[in-house]
Amino acid sequence: MNLPSKITICEVGLRDGLQNEAKILQTSEKLEIAKDLIDAGFKVIELGSFMSPKAVPQMADTDELYKQLNQVDEVELRALIANKKGVERAINCGCRKVKINVSASRGHNLANLNMTPEESVAGFKEIVDMAAEHGIEVSGSISMPFGSPWEGKIPLEDVQSIVEAYLNVGVSEISLSDASGMAVPNQVYEMCSKMKERYPQVKWWLHFHNTRGMAMANIIAAMQAGMTQFDSSFCGLGGCPFVPGAAGNVSSEDVVHMMDEMGIETGIDIVKLIELSKKVRQMVGHDTDSYILKAGRSKDLIKK
Amino acid sequence: MNLPSKITICEVGLRDGLQNEAKILQTSEKLEIAKDLIDAGFKVIELGSFMSPKAVPQMADTDELYKQLNQVDEVELRALIANKKGVERAINCGCRKVKINVSASRGHNLANLNMTPEESVAGFKEIVDMAAEHGIEVSGSISMPFGSPWEGKIPLEDVQSIVEAYLNVGVSEISLSDASGMAVPNQVYEMCSKMKERYPQVKWWLHFHNTRGMAMANIIAAMQAGMTQFDSSFCGLGGCPFVPGAAGNVSSEDVVHMMDEMGIETGIDIVKLIELSKKVRQMVGHDTDSYILKAGRSKDLIKK
Numbered sequence: 001m002n003l004p005s006k007i008t009i010c011e012v013g014l015r016d017g018l019q020n021e022a023k024i025l026q027t028s029e030k031l032e033i034a035k036d037l038i039d040a041g042f043k044v045i046e047l048g049s050f051m052s053p054k055a056v057p058q059m060a061d062t063d064e065l066y067k068q069l070n071q072v073d074e075v076e077l078r079a080l081i082a083n084k085k086g087v088e089r090a091i092n093c094g095c096r097k098v099k100i101n102v103s104a105s106r107g108h109n110l111a112n113l114n115m116t117p118e119e120s121v122a123g124f125k126e127i128v129d130m131a132a133e134h135g136i137e138v139s140g141s142i143s144m145p146f147g148s149p150w151e152g153k154i155p156l157e158d159v160q161s162i163v164e165a166y167l168n169v170g171v172s173e174i175s176l177s178d179a180s181g182m183a184v185p186n187q188v189y190e191m192c193s194k195m196k197e198r199y200p201q202v203k204w205w206l207h208f209h210n211t212r213g214m215a216m217a218n219i220i221a222a223m224q225a226g227m228t229q230f231d232s233s234f235c236g237l238g239g240c241p242f243v244p245g246a247a248g249n250v251s252s253e254d255v256v257h258m259m260d261e262m263g264i265e266t267g268i269d270i271v272k273l274i275e276l277s278k279k280v281r282q283m284v285g286h287d288t289d290s291y292i293l294k295a296g297r298s299k300d301l302i303k304k
Numbered sequence: 305m306n307l308p309s310k311i312t313i314c315e316v317g318l319r320d321g322l323q324n325e326a327k328i329l330q331t332s333e334k335l336e337i338a339k340d341l342i343d344a345g346f347k348v349i350e351l352g353s354f355m356s357p358k359a360v361p362q363m364a365d366t367d368e369l370y371k372q373l374n375q376v377d378e379v380e381l382r383a384l385i386a387n388k389k390g391v392e393r394a395i396n397c398g399c400r401k402v403k404i405n406v407s408a409s410r411g412h413n414l415a416n417l418n419m420t421p422e423e424s425v426a427g428f429k430e431i432v433d434m435a436a437e438h439g440i441e442v443s444g445s446i447s448m449p450f451g452s453p454w455e456g457k458i459p460l461e462d463v464q465s466i467v468e469a470y471l472n473v474g475v476s477e478i479s480l481s482d483a484s485g486m487a488v489p490n491q492v493y494e495m496c497s498k499m500k501e502r503y504p505q506v507k508w509w510l511h512f513h514n515t516r517g518m519a520m521a522n523i524i525a526a527m528q529a530g531m532t533q534f535d536s537s538f539c540g541l542g543g544c545p546f547v548p549g550a551a552g553n554v555s556s557e558d559v560v561h562m563m564d565e566m567g568i569e570t571g572i573d574i575v576k577l578i579e580l581s582k583k584v585r586q587m588v589g590h591d592t593d594s595y596i597l598k599a600g601r602s603k604d605l606i607k608k
Contacts, residue, residue: 001493001525005489043412046514091320107607110387125370128381149605184565186525189305210517220489221305246599254517261488295550298486300517301453 003220006265009255010044011037013280014065015080017237019049019058021284027061029283031068033234033276038075040272046099046231049080070094078139087130098125098131099175100117101141102166104159107150117142117158121165128169139173140166143209146191147182149242155277156191158278163199171204175231178218180242181211185221191224207231208250210289211240215250216258223264230255234290236276249288253276253277257297270297307524310569311532314348314558315341318369319384320382320553321541323353324602325360325588331365331588335372336536337580342379344576350560351404353384354393354435363506369395371448380430382443390432391434393432402435404428405445408463411454421446421462426507432473443477444470445511447480450495451486453546460495474545485515489525508588511535512554514593515544520562534559539592555594561601574601591593 012028013083025033030048037045047069048062060081069077069092074284078097079090090098102120103109108116121140131138145159161174165176176191187208206222206229208215219230232255238248253273259266274292281288318337322329329337334352341349351373352366356499367384375398381547382401383394392401406424407413413421418532425444435442446601463480470478470581489505492510499508510533511518536559542552557577578596585592 001490002530003490039343115488145604149607152603152606180605181599182565182603184562186305186566211595211599212561213514213520213555214562216517217524217562217575220521220524224305237445238598242605243599247595251517257516258488258518258521262490291515291551295485295515295544295547298451299456301484301486301546302456303453 001223001224001225003262003264004228007230008224009266009268010046010229011042011252012207012231012249013234013237013252014196015046015048015059017233018057018137018233019086020237020248021058021076022060023284024296025283027064027068030061030065033280034065034069036085036272036276036279038072040094040276041268041296043074043267044076045076045077048078050086051080051082061175063089066093066095076300079095081127084127084130087127087136088195090136091134096138097137097139098129098264099139099141101143102153102162103148104142104145104162105148105150106146108144109207112193115224116144117162118165120141121162126170128171130171136203138171140171141177143177143179145176146178146187147180149180159191160198162239163195163202171199173205175205175207177207180211181209181214181240181246183208184214185220188218189221189225192227196226202230205229205231209238210236210247210250211243212288216254219250219255234273234280235293237280237284251292252304253292255293259273261298305528307527308532311527311534311563312348312573313346313556313570314350314533315346315538315552315556316350316511316535317352317538317556319363321537321539323360324541324543324552325362328362328588331368331372333366334369337372338369338586340576340580340583342376344580345572347378347463347571348380348382351381351383354390355384355386367393367397370399374398385431388431388434391431391440394435395438398507399415399440401441401443403445404431405444405447406466406581407452408446408466409452409454410462412448412452415451417426421466424471425466425473428558429473432475435558436474442475443479444475445479445481447481450482450491451481453486454482460498462541463495464502467499467506471503476505476510479509479511481511482513483511485513485518485544485550487512487522488518489521492522493525493529496526496531496595507533507577509533509535509557513542513544514540514551514554516547517546520558523554525557530548538577538584540594541584541588541592551593555596557594557596561596565602
C-alpha cells in the first residue's frame, strides 16, 4: 500500500476539542491533561488559542497555560491566533509557535470578511513579520480545501493559490483542514499527491473530522500520498461547526491504535493515551465519539 | 489509488443487524424493510437465517419472509444456515441461496466443536450436495480471518487452508468476515491481494465491522486490492459479539455515501436508503452508529 513507517500526530483536543464544550475546564485540569499528553509521548500539541475571551471563553486561560507549563524540551506547543493581538499574547506568555487560518471557501471568506482567501493571507504578513522578530514560528491552516458548504468541492487551483499566498508571506508549514467532514479518500489522495509534488518545500499537516465516518480512510489515503503529519483529538472531541450533534475530530486513540496495529510508529503510548482520554471524558461529563474508549484495543480482546 | 469504478453491496441488516436487537420486529415490518431495500436498488440482501428459533428468536420468521416476498427478479435473497435442517427449511420456503460459516480461529473452532475449521468445512459437504440437488446455491463465510480473540492475528496459510477446504466441497463464493473488528488496512490489502491472486476462481465478499473505527478504511484497502463486494448494515446495526455496547457492522448509508462522493457506482439510491434507515431506527427504538443519519450527506450541507 506504500505507507510510511512513521507518522507524527498533533493532539488538538485542548484547543479544537475543548473549545466546542459547554463546560469550561479549570486551568489546573488543562495543565494535568497537557502534562499527561507529554508523558504519553506527544511531541506536537495545540495548547489553546489567543482569541477574544468573550468569543471563545473556553480558551481564555491559554496565556496562563503557557506560563505554567513553561518551555518543554522537544515538545512543540502551538496556539491558534487570528491577528496581531494574538502575537502579542504569544510574546507575553512565552508561546513559541502560532497558527493562522483561512477558509478555502471563497464564498465563505467573501461573505464574512469581504476579502478573497488570498487577500486574507496577504494581510497576515504583518503578523508573520512581528512573530519572526520575536523568534515565534508561524504555521498556516487552510480550512475546507476538500469541500465547503458554500461551493461544494473546491477546485485544486483555488487551494494552490492559497498555498502560494502563504508561501509569499513566508509561511511554509501548512495544514489542510477538513472541518466540514466532506473529504473522501480518492480526492484526498489526489490533492495530497499534487500538493506534495508541486510544493516540496512545504511541511504539510492534515486535519480530518469524522463527521461522515471517513476520517480514518482519509488518513490512510493521505499517507499513501506521502503525508506523515496528522491532527487528532482525545475522545474524538470537537463537533461539527455546521451540523449540531455530528461527530467532530477523529479520535487520537482510534488513530494511534490503528497505527500500532499496522506497525506504523507514532511515538505515543496508547495505554497512557487511553487512560488520559478516559479522564478527559470524565472531565467533560459526557460520552464521546471514540471507538477505542468503547471497544478497547484489539490486543485487549486476545485471551491470555 | 487504483479503485474499481463499481462495487456491489449486500445489505445484511435484516440478519446480522436485527439478530442483535433485544426487540423482535414483526414479520410485516421486516417485509416492509425488504421491499424498501429492493426499491432502493439492493441486488443482494441477507434476509435472515434458518437457526433454531430458541437460539435466535429474532430470525424465527425467516421462512415466512421468503414465502411472502416470493422470488424477486434479479435480487438475490440469501439466508445463513448451520446444518442440513437449514437446507430443508430453505427448500420448503423457496429460498435459493444459503450461506454457511466457519471460524478462522482454530482455538475457537476446537473449543466449540472439537474440530479444526477444515474439518468443519469438510463436514459441510452433505449440506452443499443436498442444496445442489434442489438448485440452491451455497456460499461460505470465514469469520475472523484478520484476527481473533483466541489467537490474535491469523496466519495467511490458515485462511488459505480454509479457502481450499471450501473449494473442495464445491463452494467458490467466499466471504472474509471481520466480526471481531480487528482488521487493519495494510493487513486487509495484503490478505486480499494474495487471496485474489491465488484463488482467481473465487467470488469474494468482505464483511467489516466498525468496532474500532476502521471499517471504512478497510473497505478502501480491500478495493485497492481489487475487491468489489461488501456487506454492510442499515443504521450500522449489529454490535460486536465480544464487546457489549461496541459498534457493529459498518453502516450501509455511510458506505454508499462515501462511494457516491468518490464517484463509485453502487446502484443504490442513497436518499431512499437514508429514509429506510431512519424508519429502521424508529422500529428498533434507539440511536445507532450511523454517521450519515446524524450528519446528513455532504451534498445536503451545500447552500443552494
